[in-house]
Every structure is written in C-alpha cells, then in structure tokens.
Amino acid sequence: MVPPPRFDSVRFGTYVPDPDQPSQTEAVGVLEGFAAGLGGAHASGAGRRGLLGFGRRPAKAPAGPRGVYLDGGYGVGKTHLLASLWHATPAEPGLKAFGTFVELTNLVGALGFQQTVRTLSGHRLLCIDEFELDDPGDTVLVSSLLGRLVEAGVALAATSNTLPGRLGEGRFAAADFLREIQGLSAHFRALRIDGEDYRHRGLPEAPAPYSDEQVTKAAYATPHASLDDFPHLLDHLARVHPSRYGALTDGVSAVCLTDVRPVPDQSTALRLVVLADRLYDREVPVLTSGLPFDRLFSDDMLNGGYRKKYFRAISRLTALARDAKPLIKEVKA
Incomplete structure (x- = not known):
C-alpha cells in the first residue's frame, strides 16, 4: 500500500499552486505542518504488549480531529498532495499506508475486519485516496474501521470531491446513516482546495x-x-x-x-x-x-x-x- 507509479516521485516541492487560487498554497503549508507533527513516536508505541501478542496496547487518542481531509473538484492536485504527505511523513514504508478507498475496503474483504485493524493499527499514517461512500454497508464498515484506528493513534489523510459531512448524498438514504457519517466527519479537519483542472490548464x-x-x-x-x-x-x-x-x-x-x-x-x-x-x-x-x-x-x-x-x-x-x-x-x- 504505497503511492502508485504516477505519484511515486511527487513531493510538496513539485506541486505547482495556481497563483489565482490561494487555497492551494495554503494546503501545502498545512500538510507540511501535519507531516512534521507525525515525526514523533507512534502513539500506540506506549504501554505494554497486548496479551494476544498482536502489538502494544494503544495509548489514549489525542483530542480533536486526527486527520486531514482534502476536498475539492477533480484535477486540483489532491492526490499529488496526498502522496506528498505520505512521502514527507518520517516513517518506514511498512509503518505508513497509501491506497484508494476501494483498495481499503478490498483489504477488509481479504483480511477480515479484526485482522485489518491489527495490521493498520501499527501504522503512523493511513492515506485514503478517492474517499467515497457508495452504499450503507461501506458507511458502517469504514466508520467502524477508522474509529478503531484513531483510537490506536493512527493519523488519517483522505481526498474526495465531497465534504465528509455529505458523503453518500444522492446515492442512498444517507439520512438513515447520519450518525455514522457525522462520526467520520469528526475524525477530519476539512481542507478545501479550489481551482481548475491542472491536467488541462494551459494545454x-x-x-x-x-x-x-x-x-x-x-x-x-x-x-x-x-x-x-x-x-x-x-x-x-x-x-x-x-x-x-x-x-x-x-x-x-x-x-x-x-x-x-x-x-x-x-x-x-x-x-x-x-x-x-x-x-x-x-x-x-x-x-x-x-x-x-x-x-x-x-x-x-x-x-x-x-x-x-x-x-x-x-x-x-x-x-x-x-x-x-x-x-x-x-x-x-
């Protein structure tokens, strides 16, 4: 679970903000600070080893959002910034993970929920690209998974074209799952990135x-x-x-x-x-x-x-x- 080939060499320094969109420059600064804040010991490294030998007991999760959520239209460079955050976070590749939302749900399907929690709880950072909720089952699954990971001290970062409080809107009865959606939103500080599609800017x-x-x-x-x-x-x-x-x-x-x-x-x-x-x-x-x-x-x-x-x-x-x-x-x- 590492950035794909297109984003293997990207860094914050290779991101070119649109001078007419100050939110892009602001996002780089916020994410650089977020990466720097992850330089200390992993929160779950404190405490004694669990009785079942699956790792150390998690320390109490810090108060407030434990993640950043990059919201914006397609083509504003959200994946570039997410991959740059992964590269900038000081941890061994095995202690930080990068994948799309679909890949994350597939991981749960392959390993099972509890084993996925155990596998990812030892990570310092989990980056989720193209975060989206297409059905109620995913809503409950991801809400539970991220809640467990935050408790274990894992930092989260995600990209999406939809604000976390509006995930699932227009697809299913999101109102019936409002508590889960609001729970997801509570894990993140939303960071709006405005701008035109860079893939076609000036081309x-x-x-x-x-x-x-x-x-x-x-x-x-x-x-x-x-x-x-x-x-x-x-x-x-x-x-x-x-x-x-x-x-x-x-x-x-x-x-x-x-x-x-x-x-x-x-x-x-x-x-x-x-x-x-x-x-x-x-x-x-x-x-x-x-x-x-x-x-x-x-x-x-x-x-x-x-x-x-x-x-x-x-x-x-x-x-x-x-x-x-x-x-x-x-x-x-």
Missing part, C-alpha cells in the same frame, strides 16, 4: 478519436500494447472484480480501444471509472476510435449522484489520450 485540446485502422496499426506497432473492442472490454470488466483491474494493466504499455461508445448503464459506468483510475495511476496512454471521452456518460449520469466520479474519469482519460498521441506519429513515421 491544447485533447486529440479527437482516430479511425479503427489507425488505432489497430498503432497497437501492432507498439510493443506490449493491448487492442480491444470497447463493448467487449466492458463485458469483460463485468466478469472481473474491480480490485483486479490494476492487475489487468500489468505489463501493458498502451491501451488501444476501437468503437468507443456511450456506456449503457450505471454499473458499467462505475466499473469503467475504476479502470480509468488504475490506468491513470500507472500512466498507461489510451488510444481510441469512436466517440470522444466527454460523450461516454449520459446527461442523467453526469447530473446524478456519481457525477463527480464521471467527470474525474473524463478528465483522466482525456489526459491519457493526450499521452497516446505520439503513438500515431510513430506509425506515420
């Missing part, structure tokens, strides 16, 4: 989709590139658990897709969002024919409860399409 328009022939030729000319028909790819994603989407990209230098068209339903759209995130994390360029990425999701989807996920996916896929442009030039050459 030319993304390239229009190419022809099927161009994409196919580029795929065969690019070592370790994949080539798939978009509808068939969506069908395949339905048969693979989203926790394995990262593994699908192992060894893939570029993703080439023909016949890109609007996704047919919400479940398919959410699976595609996860794939887009994993491709972006691993810096895999995406070359396509068919419709442009801004027409992947219907108006109903872009106006619904998952709209921020879809806009993030469009932004990231557009950046990867720009990265893929040299593949066409190499074929022409």
